[in-house]
Amino acid sequence: MTQLHFDSLAALAAEAEAQGRPISAVVLTAQACTTERSEQALYAQMQENLLVMRESVRQGLAPGVKSASGLSGGDAHRMAQSLEGGAKLCGPALSAALTKALAVSEWNAAMGRIVAAPTAGSCGILPAAVLSAEETLGLSEHACVMALFCAAGVGMVIAHNACLAGAQGGCQAECGSAAAMASAALVELCGGTPAMTLSAVALTLKSMLGLVCDPVAGLVEIPCIKRNATATAIAYACAEMALAGVESAIPADEVIVAMKRVGDSMPAALKETAEGGLAATPTAQALFRQVFGEGTQAAGCAACRACR
């Protein structure tokens, strides 16, 4: 087997094609080699991550989830209750995924135990995609654990060639990368080819390109939680297209580089500093004062001018 450096998705897919194995299996074997640990040990650790994800969905769906700031909580429960009578627009897989993404993100904001995937701010997307696919398609736990290796391989290439942090590349780098990882996992769970997996990654990242990181009051709540849900929907939409044979005109590796360049040219105000975007709106300033007390001033106050 050629040495994998996780610097190119094309190389990763080519290796999988050459071996006649899914991307997940290639990632697992390569990682066992570089970390000098057995495949069984790596698998067991990833299985543990899946268990934590499962538990975070369960906890986040319970009534009464509330963040320390009081700004978020309860929407996952609301959504789940509404869906009991069936979704009004989406099918069962997507509506379950939206609910799970809200659940994990709200549980994170409420100081719950989660798996950063790849970050805490984007922790709802991958579990939502994988666990609702498991539920609606009747997949085995083994398939889900392996799908996480596929997602991790995609994440490693993005981290190598761009970045995963909102502070560095905006929300496109954080929730965008998580969504790209989730769509790759979904394609593999549905038996898609490595080429389809790359199409899904490219289509997903393209849809998230340019999204800014503008947390209200600097907290991982507004708009992060709902963006976890919508990013999951994009992952589903792009995986569906890729599985139908829809290809991206721009290859995944080039989309990743484009994402990095867009992130580099984003002003600091739109990269997790809470100085721009939604964080600089009058309502966000009012929420800031509500959380941190009257007389305090949010970082984005200079930009807003609402009270002058």
Added chain:
Amino acid sequence: MNVFDIIGPVMIGPSSSHTAGAARLGRIARALLGQRPVRADILLHGSFAKTYRGHGTDKAIVAGVLGMAPDDARIRESLTLAEMTGLAVQIRPGEIDGAHPNTAHIELWGEGGAHISMQGASVGGGNILVTQVNDLPVELDGAHAALVVVHLDAPGTIAAVTEEMSRAGVNICNFRLARAEKGGTAVMTIEVDGMLDEVVAARVRALANIRAVTLLAPV
């Protein structure tokens, strides 16, 4: 970088830098103290000072001081747990000149009379950097096993310490020395690959000019 840097760590939310990293800073302070803490004075700077309530940074640091890991579900109740276990906690937001935006200064007193002060920053993704121990500059990332050696600035001391590491077959991956003044108190921070055991620490402790040796496991 490996798959668990991408999918992981398992942590208590909401923020890898403001919560998970903060817990690790508290945990290192506790390890440096080396005994059960009875009093903790915590100064928060920059973004830590502005957003600690919303991110639970205060709870995370105190949880770390109580010995909890960043994925311990009890982090949420750490302030109550501190009160129940006899740890007096004072938290105040403030300014530390020139410090990284996510910096905490932690001062601890132990039940056996020990006292330490430590300053460190949460530098992103749950990674940390301890920059001061007892007002002397250090460099510790908490990801490696390390020895913090407080000693008298005297010729041959570094050679004697590193000789002990060499005898134990330990590979040093980061070494930093700082001293208050020539011939005064100095501190070595030595980070190593793999694990370090108490035998090495005890041998270093027995050397001439050594005042204190703390063995730190990765946090």
